[in-house]
Structures are given as structure tokens and as C-alpha cells.
Amino acid sequence: MNHATPAAAAGGGVLIGVAVTWLWLALGRIAGISGIVGGLSRTDAGWRLAFLAGLLLTPIALAERGVAVAWQPPETSWPVLIIGGLLVGFGTRLGSGCTSGHAVCGIARLSPRSMLATLLFMLTAAAVVFATRHGFGR
Amino acid sequence: MKMGQLLAAFGAGVLFAAGLVVSQMINPAKVLGFLDIAGARTGRWDPSLIFVMATAIPFAALGQRLAQHVNRPLTAPAFAPPARRDIDLSLIAGAVLFGAGWGLVGYCPGPALAALDNGSYGTAIFVAAMLAGMGLFTVLRR
Numbered sequence: 255m256n257h258a259t260p261a262a263a264a265g266g267g268v269l270i271g272v273a274v275t276w277l278w279l280a281l282g283r284i285a286g287i288s289g290i291v292g293g294l295s296r297t298d299a300g301w302r303l304a305f306l307a308g309l310l311l312t313p314i315a316l317a318e319r320g321v322a323v324a325w326q327p328p329e330t331s332w333p334v335l336i337i338g339g340l341l342v343g344f345g346t347r348l349g350s351g352c353t354s355g356h357a358v359c360g361i362a363r364l365s366p367r368s369m370l371a372t373l374l375f376m377l378t379a380a381a382v383v384f385a386t387r388h389g390f391g392r
Numbered sequence: 393m394k395m396g397q398l399l400a401a402f403g404a405g406v407l408f409a410a411g412l413v414v415s416q417m418i419n420p421a422k423v424l425g426f427l428d429i430a431g432a433r434t435g436r437w438d439p440s441l442i443f444v445m446a447t448a449i450p451f452a453a454l455g456q457r458l459a460q461h462v463n464r465p466l467t468a469p470a471f472a473p474p475a476r477r478d479i480d481l482s483l484i485a486g487a488v489l490f491g492a493g494w495g496l497v498g499y500c501p502g503p504a505l506a507a508l509d510n511g512s513y514g515t516a517i518f519v520a521a522m523l524a525g526m527g528l529f530t531v532l533r534r
Contacts, residue, residue, distance in 0.1 A: 259416060263443035266415020270444065271451020273407035278455040280400035282465035282472050285408060285452075287502040292526050301401035306505065308405020313413055314509035324419040325507040327514030328497045339504075339518040341493025343525020346501060349486020350476060353500040354408075356487075357445060360474075362452035367479055371487040376427075378491025383427040386496070 274359055277305070286355020288346035349375075396467040409506045415444045418507050420498025427495055 274285040281301055283290075287309070290302045317323040328335065346352040349371055351360060356375070360368020412418040417440075425431065425438030464470055476483075494500050499507075499518055507515045 258438050259422075259440050260443040263415045263417075263440040264447045266411040266413070266417065267444040267447030268451055269407050269411030269414060271411075271448040271454070273404045273411060274448070274452035275455025275458070276407065277401065277404040278452075278459060278465070278471070279462075280404070280466045280468075281397055282459075282468045282470060283401075284472070284474060285404060287500075287505065288526070291501060291505070291523070292530070295530070301397050304398040304401035305405040305408075308402040308407075309409045309502070309506050310405075310508055312406045312409035313418065313506050316410070316413055317509075321413065323413050323510075324416045324422070325413075325510040325515075326419060326421070327507070327510060327512035328420040328499060328518065330420075330497050330514065332514070332517055334496055335514055335517045336521045338493040338497035338499070339521025340525040340528070341489050341496070342500060342504075342518075343493075343522035343527075344529050345486045345489030345491070345493060345525070347486070347526050347529035349483050349490055350474070352490060352502070353494075354502050358448045358452050361445075362449050363456055363473075365474070367474075367476060367483055370479055371483055374484060374487035375491030375494060378488045379495035380427045380429050382492050382495025383424055384430055387428055388430050 270354075270358060271362075274354075274362070284355060284359045286351050286359055288343075288352040289350070289355050292347050345375075394467060400467055408502065411444075411448070412503055412506050415440070417441065417444055418503045420503070422498075423494075423500075423503070424498040427498075 277283050277285040290305055294302050313323050313325055351371060356368040356371040416422045422438060422440060426441040429437060431437040497518060504519050504522060508519055
């Protein structure tokens with residue numbers, strides 16, 4: 255069921271890259287989602303909330319206009335969803351970034367910190383997927 | 393907070409979410425299909441995420457390049473680059489913990505939040521746990 259969709263992926267990537275560039279040129283801010291959410295308790299919460307409003311409202315707005323939004327939930331049991339959520343939330347704050355902040359923005363800035371972080375979370379995630387799909391005698 | 397800043401940030405969020413929808417990275421099954429490198433043995437590996445990065449990173453780098461020609465952002469007094477430059481244990485441990493959670497579920501923060509309106513308990517449970525994990529970090533750091 256997983257077939258590659260390179261054209262759609264590249265097109266979506268352009269939009270994400272333009273969003274990152276726009277936030278930098280307009281506000282001077284890094285478009286890292288975990289950093290934007292993690293800083294909500296700071297005094298500059300306004301622009302963070304505005305960004306998140308755009309992020310949350312756009313998919314449903316597209317779906318209501320008939321766009322096929324492939325936003326089906328994960329096929330994961332709820333205990334694993336909770337463990338995974340805690341790891342993603344805590345880990346992205348401890349490591350100062352997630353896929354957007356480190357892999358897109360950080361590599362675009364040629365940041366050694368972000369390159370190492372990206373390598374580590376990609377390798378760890380791939381190892382976990384290997385263990386859950388192919389490991390344990392499967 | 394100037395209205396221009398709010399509108400600019402909202403627009404960035406709209407574009408970002410549109411990118412997640414178009415690229416289908418909002419779908420955790422697509423992300424897990426990429427992370428399942430061993431799936432290549434059976435022809436099931438989905439390299440789509442590489443194509444997302446292949447265009448997103450150069451277009452993001454464009455902003456860095458363009459910013460070198462201006463003194464300040466359009467709506468703010470100064471650029472706010474990340475303060476940290478050093479590689480430390482927090483960076484390494486955080487990236488590994490994040491990767492473990494990403495591999496278990498297929499969600500990183502952006503797609504999980506963008507999919508929050510899909511009406512499913514699964515996405516909502518993940519987002520609640522993710523926010524709790526972020527809150528836990530804030531509490532422990534004090």
C-alpha cells in the first residue's frame with residue numbers, strides 16, 4: 255500500500271520551504287514546530303499562536319473544500335500513542351528541535367548541531383521501525 | 393504585537409500545513425513507510441520523505457541567503473537565530489528520544505498538530521501526550 259509519491263512530495267516540500275523562508279524574512283523566526291509550541295508560555299506568544307492557528311485550520315479548511323487530505327490517524331494502540339507522544343514532546347524540547355527545526359531549517363542553515371540531531375533521530379526512528387516491523391522474530 | 397506580525401505568522405502556518413497536506417507527510421503511514429528501510433527488500437520502501445526534504449531544504453536556504461541582503465525582518469526589529477552552537481548531551485539524548493517516539497507512531501510535532509482536526513481519538517491522544525512531554529521538560533528544567 256505504500257507507494258512512492260515523489261512529485262507530490264517535492265511539491266509539498268516547496269510549500270514547506272517557502273513557509274520557512276517567509277517566517278524568517280517576515281519575522282526573523284525559525285519555523286521549528288516544537289520550538290514554536292514550547293515557547294508558548296513566553297511573552298511573545300502572539301505570533302506563535304497565529305502560526306499554530308494557520309497550521310491547525312488549514313487542513314480542515316482544505317478538506318471541507320473537497321481536497322483529499324490523507325490525515326488518517328496512526329494505526330497504533332493507545333498505550334504506544336501515549337509513550338510515543340511523551341517521547342516526541344520531551345525529546346524535541348531536550349534536543350532543541352524536531353523535523354522542521356533541525357532537518358529543514360537547521361540543515362538549510364548548515365548548522366552542525368542540526369545535522370547531527372537529524373542523523374540521530376532518523377537512525378533511531380529507523381531502528382525502532384525495524385524492531386517493531388521486522389524484529390522480535392517476525 | 394503588531395497586526396502585521398500576526399498575519400505573517402498565520403500565513404506561514406497556512407503554507408506549512410498546505411505543504412504537509414500536499415506532500416502527504418500529514419499521514420503517519422507515509423512517514424513509517426519511509427522509516428522502514430528494510431521494506432526495500434520486498435519493494436515496499438517509500439522514499440517520498442526524501443523528495444520533501446530535497447525541495448524544502450533549498451527553499452528554506454533561500455530565505456537565509458535573501459536575509460543577508462537586509463538589515464532586519466519585514467515586521468520585527470531583528471533576526472532571532474538559535475543561540476546554541478555547541479553539541480552537548482542534551483542535543484544527543486533529545487534527538488534519540490524524539491526519534492524513538494517518531495518511529496513508534498510516525499508523527500513528529502508538525503503533522504500531529506496539523507492532523508488534530510481529523511476527528512480521531514488516536515491523533516488527539518498523541519498530541520495530548522506530546523504536550524505533556526513538552527510540559528514535563530519545562531518543569532524539570534527549572
